[in-house]
Amino acid sequence: MKELLVQMYHYVRDRFETNSGIRGLTAEELEQQIRHLGEGFEFIGPEDIINYFTGERRRLPDRACLLTFDDGLKDHFKFVYPILKKYRISGIFFLITETFMEGSVSTVHKIHLLREKLGTDEFTNLVLGNLKEKYSFKDGFKFLETDASDNYRWDDKKIAALKKLLNYKLPYKILEPLIGEIFNRCFDSSIAKEFYLTKEEILEMDNGGMVMGSHTHTHRVLSRLNGSELEGEIRDSKRYIEELTGRRFIPFSFPYGKPEVYNSKVLSLIRECSYPCAFTTVVGVNRGRINPYTIKRIDPKDIYRDME
Numbered sequence: 001m002k003e004l005l006v007q008m009y010h011y012v013r014d015r016f017e018t019n020s021g022i023r024g025l026t027a028e029e030l031e032q033q034i035r036h037l038g039e040g041f042e043f044i045g046p047e048d049i050i051n052y053f054t055g056e057r058r059r060l061p062d063r064a065c066l067l068t069f070d071d072g073l074k075d076h077f078k079f080v081y082p083i084l085k086k087y088r089i090s091g092i093f094f095l096i097t098e099t100f101m102e103g104s105v106s107t108v109h110k111i112h113l114l115r116e117k118l119g120t121d122e123f124t125n126l127v128l129g130n131l132k133e134k135y136s137f138k139d140g141f142k143f144l145e146t147d148a149s150d151n152y153r154w155d156d157k158k159i160a161a162l163k164k165l166l167n168y169k170l171p172y173k174i175l176e177p178l179i180g181e182i183f184n185r186c187f188d189s190s191i192a193k194e195f196y197l198t199k200e201e202i203l204e205m206d207n208g209g210m211v212m213g214s215h216t217h218t219h220r221v222l223s224r225l226n227g228s229e230l231e232g233e234i235r236d237s238k239r240y241i242e243e244l245t246g247r248r249f250i251p252f253s254f255p256y257g258k259p260e261v262y263n264s265k266v267l268s269l270i271r272e273c274s275y276p277c278a279f280t281t282v283v284g285v286n287r288g289r290i291n292p293y294t295i296k297r298i299d300p301k302d303i304y305r306d307m308e
């Protein structure tokens with residue numbers, strides 16, 4: 001194998017509202033990309049990559065391309081699965097297991113949904129206002145001045161700083177009740193079933209040749225967690241997917257998968273749990289010898305941005 005290109009997708013819809021917290025690729029763009037990729041690459045399926053890393057398969061095509069989809073979104077059943085079926089391609093779908101086990105919405109998506117519903121300015125003011133009043137966290141507004149462009153290249157300055165504060169800086173014991181409280185005021189508890197794949201949809205896709213992977217149980221930043229929390233995120237989420245699908249090998253993808261997230265403690269637990277491979281969000285094409293636990297991916301949104 002000379003090149004392994006792994007595409008990473010999130011939201012795929014028929015259309016996106018402008019100025020909302022939710023961005024992604026349209027189904028039409030995805031289909032165009034698949035046709036385009038097919039001209040230069042040979043699509044491989046999840047089984048090919050799993051067999052390659054478990055040693056059952058010696059070689060991959062010289063220019064191999066694998067499609068991956070993060071977050072277990074309803075979009076993937078509605079828009080992605082029909083396209084993959086049409087082109088007879090299989091992909092890996094990385095699930096957040098709390099979403100279909102407990103019917104809960106992960107904090108990361110509560111933030112997206114709230115931004116979409118309230119608009120960014122109202123959401124920001126609500127979050128920072130509550131932080132100050134209820135959690136005596138006074139530096140929130142000041143934090144918006146910090147430079148977070150490293151973490152969020154495509155967001156404007158204020159949004160990048162807000163995302164960094166919420167995703168990386170605020171302790172979870174403040175973040176989760178803070179966002180949860182605002183979310184519960186704005187959304188019905190049935191939203192999880194509308195927003196994420198249900199068990200039935202997961203099984204239908206699994207039967208149709210798609211492969212489910214783990215994207216942890218709750219989508220937190222793994223390097224911020226202690227040992228028993230990591231067990232829940234990494235070991236338990238794998239067991240839930242094994243039990244649901246009956247599959248033996250479950251691939252893994254790191255939430256917020258930059259190198260600072262997968263420290264040696266995280267990587268050794270991934271290995272110990274016998275995940276065959278793990279995917280990051282480090283941008284790049286994999287060439288030569290690949291470390292199965294730090295596979296690079298390309299976010300096609302980046303490619304579109306570069307062309308703009």
Ligand SMILES: [Zn+2]
Nearest residue numbers: 070071255256
């Ligand atoms: Zn994710």
